[in-house]
Every structure is written in structure tokens, then in C-alpha cells.
Amino acid sequence: MEFNLTDHPHRRYNPLTGDYVLVSPHRTKRPWQGQVEKSEEEKRPEYDPDCYLCPGNERAGGEINPNYQNTFVFTNDFAALNQESPSGTYEVGGLLRARSETGICRVVCFSPRHDLTIPELSVSDIEKVIKLWQDEYRILGANPDINYVQIFENKGKMMGCSNPHPHGQIWAQSTVPNEPATEGKFQGDYYQRNRRSLLADYLKIEMKERERIVVENDHFVALVPFWAVWPYETMIISKRHIQHILQFNDEEKTAYAEILQQLTIRYDNLFETSFPYSAGIHQAPTDGLDHTEWHFHHHFYPPLLRSATVKKFMVGYEMLGDPQRDITAEMAAEKLRSLPDVHYKNEATKI
Incomplete structure (x- = not known):
């Protein structure tokens, strides 16, 4: 037999981190006998008087939110990092080591509407979120004590999100965290060897093969990376080699908002x-x-x-050996790519 990615077990390399994932495509042919649950669609009001992120409401720390009309950002009332921590170290025998860490944690409300998420926002409203991300990256990054600004979002109870109001977070700290530090090292090594961007070269391959692309526009590509670990993991990559969000021009900012909307709509449509x-x-x-x-x-x-x-769990071999997946990146991309670009809630309204 001749080896192929569709039928035979193999390990895929992640050039951003140096890690591997075990892919077992032949297992998709086995009957599913695992956990099956019914979906319960949660309906939320536009405004929730008990939500500490809604406009005009009191937050957990006692502050009152303004009656904001677009986006809103504030310093987390119960932050994981703060600027007041004293500097210091702890070290025993060269094996037990700790160093104090300072930082700033911000909460970003995407919209005053309690019932909307990114895929349900308009492109212009997502642009306002991007503008806020840019402002925070600029302001926090200008602080001499801040060396990395991590912008992120946890969406849904399954991801430990404690409040359904559409929001994300920004943690800015004195040390570059593990994941971006590793990616920075591998990108740096590649750039030193080739004088080109690792992801720019990777994107050329993806745009030629077109097997793993989910959606694209003139400035960005959303794809399932060749080395994806999670079943429907994706990554948005800028077509232009830029280092950070402040380098977007106006067209790129709009295109970024569009691809964020289109990708997340497909996510929602996958299992409705x-x-x-x-x-x-x-x-x-x-x-x-x-x-x-x-x-x-x-x-x-x-x-x-x-x-x-029904979700994927990282258990057993994956905790002790390598991450493992049955659905190949190509299968996941094909499934996401085939989905409508209109949100399923809007389709239901039309009917």
C-alpha cells in the first residue's frame, strides 16, 4: 500500500511550536457509541438586569457600568494580574523556582446587547471591536512594564465562560507567555534561515492546495491548519506580512471584521x-x-x-503522549466550507 493522509495513521508537525499531533483518519469509519445529548437553545434578552456586563448595571466589584452604546472596556474587578504585586523571586535547589509577575487585565464588552455574539453582530459593529483591540494594544503596549498583550475570548459555558454577555479579555503582562514565546522562537528561527515569514510561506502552500481553506477575502485567509488538534480548529492569517494589529490599513480592518463574522457564522451553523x-x-x-x-x-x-x-476530551494518551484526532484537517475544512454564510437564526426567520 502507498501511504496517504486520508486512510492511514500519521503524525503531523506544527512548525509554529515544534509539536506533533497523531491523526487517525481510519477511526472515522467506526460506529459512534459515545456520549449523545440533546441541544437546548438558550434564549437571552437584549438586556438582563442581573448581568454585571450590561449597560447601567452594577459590576461584581461595586462599580456601575456606563450606559454604553457600542463597545466598553474596563479593568477586571478580579484580575489574575495586577500592577501592585511586589517584585521578588523564590528558589530552592535550582528546581523550585518562581518569580513575581505584574500585569493588567481588561474586560472587553463587544456590544451593549446581552443576546448577541460575534457572528450575530454587523461587520461595522465588529470593526468597532477591532478598533478597541487596537487602542488597548497601543495603550497597554506603551507601558514600559508590559512586554506582551494577549487578546482573547472564551465563548460559552463549555469553555468556562462565567457570563454569556458577549465579551472578551485582554491580559497584558511583563513576560511573554509560553505559547507566543514558543511561536516567536520558531518564527524567528525560520526568518533567520530564510529571510521570509514562516506563515507567509505556509499560506502560499495552503492557497495552492486549497484543501484546508474555509473562507478568504482580499486580505485574510481562515483555514484549518494542517497540524490542527481540535476537531474544528481554525486560524485566520493576514495575507500581508504584518507584525501586529496596529499595522492594519482601513481595508484590512474591514476585511478582518468580515472574515471574523463569516468564520464564526459557519461555526454556529455547523451544529446550529x-x-x-x-x-x-x-x-x-x-x-x-x-x-x-x-x-x-x-x-x-x-x-x-x-x-x-458532544465534545472532544483530552484524556489518556493525549495527556501522556501526543494530542490525537480522527477527523482530518481536510475533512473539517470541507465541512465548514460547505456551510451557509447566513446565520441559521436568520434563515429560520426567513422561513
Whole structure:
């Protein structure tokens, strides 16, 4: 037999991190005997008087939200990082080591509407979210004590989100966290060897093969990465080699909003549910260095596997060996690509 990616078990390499994922496509042929649950569609009001993120309401820390009309950002009342932590270290025998960490944690409300998520917002409203991300990256990154600004969103109870109001977070800290630090190293090594962006070269391959692309426009591509771990994991990559969100021109900002909307609509349409995920932007550190090696991209890590409630668990071999998946990146991309670009709730309204 001749090896092929469709039928035979194999390991795929992630050039951004140096990690591998075990892919077992032949297992998709086995009958499913796992957990099956019914989906319950949650209906939320436009305004919830008990929501601490809705306009005009009191937050958990006692502050009162303004009656905001678009986006709203504030410092987290119960932040994981703060600027007041004293500096210091702890070290025993060279094996037990700790160092104090300072930072700023911000909460970003995408909309005053309690019942809307990113795929249900208009492109112009998503642009306002992007503008806020740009402002926060600029302001926080200008702080001499901040060397990395991590913009991210946890969507849905399945991802541990404690409030359904559409919002994300920004954690800015003195140290570059593990994941972007690793990606920065591998992008830097590649750039030193080739004098080109790793993700720009990767994108050329993807645009030639076109097997894993979900949606694209003139400035961005959303695809299932060749090395994806989660069943319907995706990544948005800028076609232009830019290092961070402040380098967007006006056309790119609109195109970014459009592709965020189109990708997340397909997510919701997949199982006709508000699709849970953890997502975040990886971009250049804010340590004052040039970082030509960095290429802007946006990760989406959704857990759902077979329905609105059946998710993939990282257990057993995956905790002790490598991540593993049965659905290939190509199968996942084909499924997402084939979905309508109109949100299923709007389709139901038309009927």
C-alpha cells in the first residue's frame, strides 16, 4: 500500500511550536457509541438586569457600568494580574523556582446587547471591536512594564465562560507567555534561515492546495491548519506580512471584521448552536524590539466534535503522549466550507 493522509495513521508537525499531533483518519469509519445529548437553545434578552456586563448595571466589584452604546472596556474587578504585586523571586535547589509577575487585565464588552455574539453582530459593529483591540494594544503596549498583550475570548459555558454577555479579555503582562514565546522562537528561527515569514510561506502552500481553506477575502485567509488538534480548529492569517494589529490599513480592518463574522457564522451553523470556543490573537510582543519575524494570526480552538453537546476530551494518551484526532484537517475544512454564510437564526426567520 502507498501511504496517504486520508486512510492511514500519521503524525503531523506544527512548525509554529515544534509539536506533533497523531491523526487517525481510519477511526472515522467506526460506529459512534459515545456520549449523545440533546441541544437546548438558550434564549437571552437584549438586556438582563442581573448581568454585571450590561449597560447601567452594577459590576461584581461595586462599580456601575456606563450606559454604553457600542463597545466598553474596563479593568477586571478580579484580575489574575495586577500592577501592585511586589517584585521578588523564590528558589530552592535550582528546581523550585518562581518569580513575581505584574500585569493588567481588561474586560472587553463587544456590544451593549446581552443576546448577541460575534457572528450575530454587523461587520461595522465588529470593526468597532477591532478598533478597541487596537487602542488597548497601543495603550497597554506603551507601558514600559508590559512586554506582551494577549487578546482573547472564551465563548460559552463549555469553555468556562462565567457570563454569556458577549465579551472578551485582554491580559497584558511583563513576560511573554509560553505559547507566543514558543511561536516567536520558531518564527524567528525560520526568518533567520530564510529571510521570509514562516506563515507567509505556509499560506502560499495552503492557497495552492486549497484543501484546508474555509473562507478568504482580499486580505485574510481562515483555514484549518494542517497540524490542527481540535476537531474544528481554525486560524485566520493576514495575507500581508504584518507584525501586529496596529499595522492594519482601513481595508484590512474591514476585511478582518468580515472574515471574523463569516468564520464564526459557519461555526454556529455547523451544529446550529452558539458555538463555544477559546480564541485569541498572536502578534508581536510590545517590548520595543522590531520583531520582523512575527506574522499576525488569530487562533480558534473549539471543543465540539459531533453535535452541539458532544465534545472532544483530552484524556489518556493525549495527556501522556501526543494530542490525537480522527477527523482530518481536510475533512473539517470541507465541512465548514460547505456551510451557509447566513446565520441559521436568520434563515429560520426567513422561513
